[in-house]
Amino acid sequence: MFWTTEHCHQANAWVERTETVPKNMSWEGQLAMAKAQRDAAAAMFQPSPQTYAQQDTPQPMFSNKQTCAALDQRVKDLDSMGRAGSRHYDLNWIRSERKIARDEQFRLRC
Template sequence: MRKIAFLLLLMPFGASGATVYLCKAYSGGTFWTNTHCSQRNATVERIVTVPDDMTWEQQVDIARAQHQQGQALQSQAVPQVSTAQRCAQLQAERQRIWSRYSNWQYQPPEVIGPDRQRTLAIQAEQQTLRCPMQ
């Protein structure tokens, strides 16, 4: 990791960079390439710009380091919620929506439409998480 950081410091400002792609094959495997993933029947997972005056191995090392750094930041930023907690949140939100309609008072169409869409999204997520339906 220090070697990569040192190499980044040596990169002169204004130098052109090479593009390295992290691709995901349709079969599920991942690989690094310097051509667009679609040319190799894969989807793009990440695009990294690296110094072009380095060997391919050094470019991939830098790209991997940036990818790992990004994953570490992402995992810190997103709090992990258990399935049971998420199911409870979804059920509470669904009950809040339906409470607007349980008193038989008029609701304007601009409220009904979004509520219906959100209710369908909640139901889909509950099914995906296999939440107990009440």
Template sequence: MHKCVVQGQVLYTDDHCPPGAEASTVAHASAPSRPSTITLYLCKATDGGLFWTRQHCHQRSALVDRTVTVPADRSFDEQVAWARARRAELAVPVTSNPAPVFQEQRDTRAAWNKASRCKYLNERVAVLDSEARQPLSALRQDRIRVEKKEARDEQFRLRC
């Protein structure tokens, strides 16, 4: 990529600059990397059934029941399993004697190595921060706060 200054006017081109122009080479910006997380939608069909999809539920004439951010580098089946586990975790009421925090209850999580899990958690917190800056309902803001706290707690447990 070349930056050409011709009579005070700046021109960017991938070809050579015109004669008499001040020319300088500009480095190409690296191509954007694939996102490491994506959103899965749990949709409620008109007949009341639930299904997971990567597309927004509206595109399938359904209503959004829940959204879950999952690792993008996994197969759809693994993403759905992860999302179901996450949904089940959030649905479990807190008891007076919670399970020890160091106990991993999901084998899908145990399969991830610490470095990739820490990377995922960092990106998850960034996504939640970005989402929290949007104008959302109080209920959704509270859910984001809880999800962010859980991600931060896990980062602490893993010593990321």
């Protein structure tokens, strides 16, 4: 990137952005004004920093006892569904869901 007093096509340059400045200023003044215009335009497109408020209310926490009871009930429900009989792919889904519940029980040491 560079600043020039010539047209960019004369320097075989690709135009990213042009800034209009008064002719009667010095080169340094024109450059400073152009940079300020560029920075102001870029600032308009920068996302503003997001601030997140901390939640005052704590999220409800389930104890292991409640979670273990829910997982045990889930396994019982899945066993009931499997005994009711169904298509083969339904039984595969029941088997995989039951394994997930049992693995979670093992992880929680229920």
